[in-house]
Amino acid sequence: MKRAIxxxxxxxxxxACALRLRADGVEVITFDVSTEADYVVDVTDQQSIDDAVATVGPVDILVNSAGIVGPNKPFWEVQPEEWQRTFDVNVHGIFRVTKAIVPGMVERGWGRIVSMASMAGKDGNPNLSAYSASKAAVIGLTKSLGKExxxxxxxANVIAPAVIETPFNATTSPEVLAHITSLIPMGRVGRAEEVAALVSWLSSEECSFSTGAVYDISGGRATY
Known part of the structure; x- marks a missing residue:
């Protein structure tokens, strides 16, 4: 049985990814700041990550889904600490967790890493400069890691969703949400299970000739 974090x-x-991978027969271990997770892990805290990874043991699949929206305001109003916090979770968090897990995957000769970026990382969403920049960084990181x-x-692959109906968007202002939803040709937001189905394939044996790639799931929003 494959094991996933x-x-x-x-x-x-x-x-949603945990639910789908468990249905696929994968042993899933969740990391989150929420006490509802299997391990309470803060991706901004290296010791928290290292302790959990050491306890879990060998891992075959890593899905980097932890993230925050960050400040909803014009770029010139963003405070340095808000910018830093967004990057610390969305980018440095992926760096920390992936770095802790990759060596074991390489040693065993098999692994799947799927990271969550966003269409914002390709297009840039207004009043979400920190979020957009951080997701662009996740795309660049994954392209490099895939080649290595x-x-x-x-x-190692990365997913770039458009707006997905999740509690995550509760912290996005209604005006921003309306704007980015209006950009989707299908005229609707995505569902979490649709993204989870893509993660399922990217985490599987069937995915064997794709790495360092960006997978859009955007209802037609993606233009490149």
Whole structure:
């Protein structure tokens, strides 16, 4: 049985991915700041990560789903601490967790890493500069990591969803949410289970010739 760690696994996209992977027969372990997770882990705290990873043991699949929206305001009003916090969770969190897990995957010769970015990381969403920039960083990180791991049996890919109906968007202002939903040609937001189905394939043996790739799930919003 394959074993997966899902960060941000207690709610939203992470919880949907946990549900789907368990249905696929994967042993799923959730990391989250919520006490409803299997392990209470703060992705901004290296010791918290290292302790949990050491306890869990060998991992075959890593889904990096922990993230925050960050400040909803014009770029010039964003405070340095807000910018730093957004990057610390959305980018540095992925760096910390992935760095803790990749060596074991490489040693065993098999692994799947799926990270959550966003259409914001490709298009840039107004009044979400920190979030957009952080998700662009996740895309760049994954493209580089995929190339580095290409001959190891470990694949790293990234998903760029448009707006998905999750509690995550409760912290996005209604005006911003309305704008980014209006950009979707299908005229609706996505469902968490639709993203989880893509994660299921990217985490599987069937996905064998894709790494360092960006998978849009955007209802037609994506233009490149």
């Amino acid at each position: 899902i960060t941000g696994g207690a709610s939203g996209l992470g919880a 791991l290409a001959k190891t049996g470990v694949l």
